[in-house]
Amino acid sequence: MSLSHTPGPTHKGGVRAAVGGLALLALIGLRPESLPGQDWTEFRSSRQAHVVAESFVLEIVYGVGHLSVEPAEGDLLYDVRMRYDAEQFKPVRQWSLNEGRGQLRVGLTTLDDDGDWISALASGDFDIDPELSLDLDDLKDFDESAGTLELKLGRRLPVDLKLSAGAVATEIALGGVAVSRLELITAASETELSFDDPNPVRMAELVIRAGAAELTAERLGNARFDRFDLKGGVGDVVLDFTGEWDGNATGTVKMGLGSLELKIPAEIGVWIQKSSVLTSFSAPDLEKVDGGYRSTNWEGAEHKLELDLKTAFGTIAVEIVP
Amino acid sequence: MINRFQKTRNGVYTLSVVAVASTACVLFSPVGHLGTQEAPEADAQEAMVASVSMSGDKAILTLGLADGATRSFRLEQGKVYIDGVERATYEPGGALESAWRELLRSPAVFSAEDLARALRDWSAPADADEAAAEILEGALRSVVDVAPVVQLADPPAALAEVSVEGPNGDVSIAPGRLSFGELGAQLDRLRAALDRLGEDAADAHEALALVVHDSYSIPTDRTVEGNLALLDGELSLDGTVAGDVLVLDGTLHLMPNASIEGDILQVGGDVEQHGTPRIAGELLSIVPLAPRSAPALAPAHEIRVRPVSRIQVMERNRGGFFGSIYRNFERAMDGLGVTLGWLIGLGLAGVGLVSFQRRRLETVADTARNNIARSFAVGLAGEVLFFPVSLILVVAVITWLLIPFYAVAVALALLGGYLAVAHAAGEIFAARRFRSHLLERLRRSNSYYYVLSGLVLLLLPFALGAVLWVFGGPLSFLRGLTLFAACLVTWAAATLGFGAVILSRGGSRTEQARGYPSSVPFATSEREDVA
Numbered sequence: 001m002s003l004s005h006t007p008g009p010t011h012k013g014g015v016r017a018a019v020g021g022l023a024l025l026a027l028i029g030l031r032p033e034s035l036p037g038q039d040w041t042e043f044r045s046s047r048q049a050h051v052v053a054e055s056f057v058l059e060i061v062y063g064v065g066h067l068s069v070e071p072a073e074g075d076l077l078y079d080v081r082m083r084y085d086a087e088q089f090k091p092v093r094q095w096s097l098n099e100g101r102g103q104l105r106v107g108l109t110t111l112d113d114d115g116d117w118i119s120a121l122a123s124g125d126f127d128i129d130p131e132l133s134l135d136l137d138d139l140k141d142f143d144e145s146a147g148t149l150e151l152k153l154g155r156r157l158p159v160d161l162k163l164s165a166g167a168v169a170t171e172i173a174l175g176g177v178a179v180s181r182l183e184l185i186t187a188a189s190e191t192e193l194s195f196d197d198p199n200p201v202r203m204a205e206l207v208i209r210a211g212a213a214e215l216t217a218e219r220l221g222n223a224r225f226d227r228f229d230l231k232g233g234v235g236d237v238v239l240d241f242t243g244e245w246d247g248n249a250t251g252t253v254k255m256g257l258g259s260l261e262l263k264i265p266a267e268i269g270v271w272i273q274k275s276s277v278l279t280s281f282s283a284p285d286l287e288k289v290d291g292g293y294r295s296t297n298w299e300g301a302e303h304k305l306e307l308d309l310k311t312a313f314g315t316i317a318v319e320i321v322p
Numbered sequence: 323m324i325n326r327f328q329k330t331r332n333g334v335y336t337l338s339v340v341a342v343a344s345t346a347c348v349l350f351s352p353v354g355h356l357g358t359q360e361a362p363e364a365d366a367q368e369a370m371v372a373s374v375s376m377s378g379d380k381a382i383l384t385l386g387l388a389d390g391a392t393r394s395f396r397l398e399q400g401k402v403y404i405d406g407v408e409r410a411t412y413e414p415g416g417a418l419e420s421a422w423r424e425l426l427r428s429p430a431v432f433s434a435e436d437l438a439r440a441l442r443d444w445s446a447p448a449d450a451d452e453a454a455a456e457i458l459e460g461a462l463r464s465v466v467d468v469a470p471v472v473q474l475a476d477p478p479a480a481l482a483e484v485s486v487e488g489p490n491g492d493v494s495i496a497p498g499r500l501s502f503g504e505l506g507a508q509l510d511r512l513r514a515a516l517d518r519l520g521e522d523a524a525d526a527h528e529a530l531a532l533v534v535h536d537s538y539s540i541p542t543d544r545t546v547e548g549n550l551a552l553l554d555g556e557l558s559l560d561g562t563v564a565g566d567v568l569v570l571d572g573t574l575h576l577m578p579n580a581s582i583e584g585d586i587l588q589v590g591g592d593v594e595q596h597g598t599p600r601i602a603g604e605l606l607s608i609v610p611l612a613p614r615s616a617p618a619l620a621p622a623h624e625i626r627v628r629p630v631s632r633i634q635v636m637e638r639n640r641g642g643f644f645g646s647i648y649r650n651f652e653r654a655m656d657g658l659g660v661t662l663g664w665l666i667g668l669g670l671a672g673v674g675l676v677s678f679q680r681r682r683l684e685t686v687a688d689t690a691r692n693n694i695a696r697s698f699a700v701g702l703a704g705e706v707l708f709f710p711v712s713l714i715l716v717v718a719v720i721t722w723l724l725i726p727f728y729a730v731a732v733a734l735a736l737l738g739g740y741l742a743v744a745h746a747a748g749e750i751f752a753a754r755r756f757r758s759h760l761l762e763r764l765r766r767s768n769s770y771y772y773v774l775s776g777l778v779l780l781l782l783p784f785a786l787g788a789v790l791w792v793f794g795g796p797l798s799f800l801r802g803l804t805l806f807a808a809c810l811v812t813w814a815a816a817t818l819g820f821g822a823v824i825l826s827r828g829g830s831r832t833e834q835a836r837g838y839p840s841s842v843p844f845a846t847s848e849r850e851d852v853a
Contacts, residue, residue, distance in 0.1 A: 039610065040610070040611040041608060041609065041610050041611060042607065042608070042609050042610075042611055043607065043608050044588075044605065044606070044607035044608075044609075045604060045605070045606050045607075046604070046605045047601075047603070047604050047605070048600070048601055048602075050600075050602075051602065051603070074598055075598060083611065086610070091608065093606075095604065
């Protein structure tokens with residue numbers, strides 16, 4: 001079963017995302033017996049932008065701790081720093097450069113039951129091991145022992161970014177960073193995604209897979225995506241689509257259980273198709289047409305957003321913001 | 323000093339000692355000692371830089387003058403270069419080169435008092451190439467006569483310089499103040515870092531062209547051909563390194579004009595960037611942190627994850643074979659403890675029931691024994707109907723007040739029924755004859771014994787499942803099967819007892835309890851005893 005591809009109907013998608021997230025969390029290094037100060041080590045890898053001529057693909061797989069992403073200053077292509085307990089983890093970094101296209105994969109490996117190092121990066125996918133499971137109640141124990149991963153991304157080259165986060169507090173600030181594609185996979189985490197400044201390039205796709213998580217995405221209009229795809233398991237999701245729009249976009253949101261809050265800027269036209277099981281829907285500023293809901297400015301709006309919402313249990317609230 | 327890292331068959335990088343390579347180059351920048359950079363400005367204006375670089379095919383003296391100008395004198399592969407311009411030729415390895423190398427190895431070159439005199443007094447031997455010697459001597463004297471050269475620092479590393487004969491010629495070595503212990507510790511760190519990096523460090527076994535173990539600087543116009551290692555001290559790099567840079571300890575200052583054609587691998591010390599030095603490759607760092615540096619998350623960054631479910635944690639192997647045994651034993655004890663806790667709790671409830679409602683308990687137990695199928699069916703129906711009945715109670719608003727009573731009644735019926743089944747199981751157990759004298763001695767014939775022994779029987783699968791933890795992973799399937807069976811038995815007992823409670827109206831009706839097998843002597847005798 002693959003985490004990166006979780007097809008299926010609404011609630012199944014959510015549940016799969018949740019289960020997959022939990023498995024990812026276990027696979028990439030949740031260790032309940034973690035103790036602070038074992039063998040803390042800092043790993044750093046950075047490169048300057050001139051080494052890559054055209055594009056850049058970056059994949060981060062990170063298990064437990066605090067993950068932050070922010071724009072880099074100067075001529076950096078990337079600068080990633082990890083602080084981790086070397087007693088339990090080992091850093092993995094794979095770099096390749098082919099025909100002007102750089103590719104970097106960074107993550108941590110940990111020990112399996114046989115004492116061998118395993119890595120989510122090794123297979124290129126995240127297979128679910130039925131033997132691996134976790135107790136989310138134990139996550140509070142990681143407050144003091146969790147590591148950190150800090151990623152700084154340069155603004156010069158378009159980056160195809162894939163972030164897979166386990167039980168982490170995640171802050172992703174990509175304002176001004178040229179992101180050609182973003183895939184964010186979170187298991188049980190608190191995630192804040194923001195685009196304070198416009199994306200210099202069009203983002204082909206913004207994909208989010210959230211297991212049991214609180215997700216807040218702000219200024220998504222600045223992301224300038226063509227397509228938005230969110231699959232959520234359990235949790236509260238806030239999607240703020242404000243920002244500087246420069247094109248039309250479509251999106252799909254599939255949620256299992258939780259609340260979904262959508263903030264739509266008044267200047268764009270929005271059309272929402274909804275299918276749900278036991279979900280309350282509140283959209284006082286939208287008008288119901290043809291089985292869907294659309295904003296009153298739909299016909300004349302310069303930029304349009306079409307959303308397909310599929311939820312199992314929970315609430316959906318749509319707010320038009322000035 | 324040249325260090326060469328070689329990879330052994332098992333993938334561990336080892337350091338072969340202090341070898342000498344033909345490309346080797348030992349560079350000393352004694353006057354560029356970083357400590358002098360903090361000297362008072364008046365002194366700094368008089369600062370001169372005298373640096374020496376020697377390898378098998380070249381020997382270079384560079385003088386920095388008080389006005390900021392730089393003069394260089396280089397003998398390389400039969401040619402004399404003055405300030406980078408070829409001025410004459412000489413016989414490689416001949417008298418001129420030998421005398422020149424001898425001068426550059428002279429302690430006087432690194433002495434503040436003797437430098438100018440040594441340069442002025444130096445003269446090529448009579449058998450040296452005449453034209454080349456004349457040009458070189460003249461160039462040296464033109465410098466020292468115009469502007470006195472002042473040595474600012476006197477690093478011990480340079481003073482201790484020696485020349486050794488290697489397989490590819492003489493190489494100058496500058497022993498510093500690095501002890502074997504310090505060097506060993508750094509190399510251990512290097513090995514650990516390379517091990518952690520694994521295959522990522524596969525290309526980190528190139529020979530080193532320059533090893534620095536004190537405080538030096540490489541100025542803007544200088545290029546280190548090959549790889550560089552900083553063992554200790556400080557290195558201010560404003561020039562170019564054509565290869566990789568390895569930082570074992572100390573501080574590498576990357577100045578604005580610095581250019582590194584390869585990678586920087588840092589396994590200790592610090593790398594400080596000033597301005598925007600150019601690094602063609604990767605800055606890769608893996609440095610142990612002091613215990614106090616372990617990341618303490620700011621309150622805003624604390625993980626706050628709401629528990630959404632409780633799933634058994636499967637801990638991973640840690641601590642080797644004995645660690646696994648310990649953890650398995652720990653899990654087994656935890657499981658047994660939980661089972662014992664349930665036994666005590668249910669046992670107390672059973673004792674209370676026997677004490678105050680013995681007759682009803684016995685009636686329910688007899689009903690369960692005598693009408694197993696019927697009791698189970700009724701119990702199952704009662705469980706199935708629980709939610710519809712609850713829904714009816716909810717829908718009919720006036721019945722809301724009954725809901726808590728209904729829920730409590732069902733819970734008590736399930737508990738009482740379970741205890742009654744335990745009683746019945748204990749009664750059956752007591753009716754058996756055992757070959758074991760111990761079991762025979764343990765056998766009693768009263769309701770307290772029935773309930774407690776029955777509970778032991780019903781909870782035994784849980785205890786067995788817990789004990790199977792001792793055997794770890796190989797018996798995980800059997801453990802799961804046992805726990806599943808335990809849950810099944812518990813549900814069946816509760817359902818059976820629930821049905822018996824319903825059939826006997828809470829033990830008040832004995833019709834369903836009739837037909838008691840006469841072949842169970844202890845049950846009847848117990849009644850008589852108690853009565």
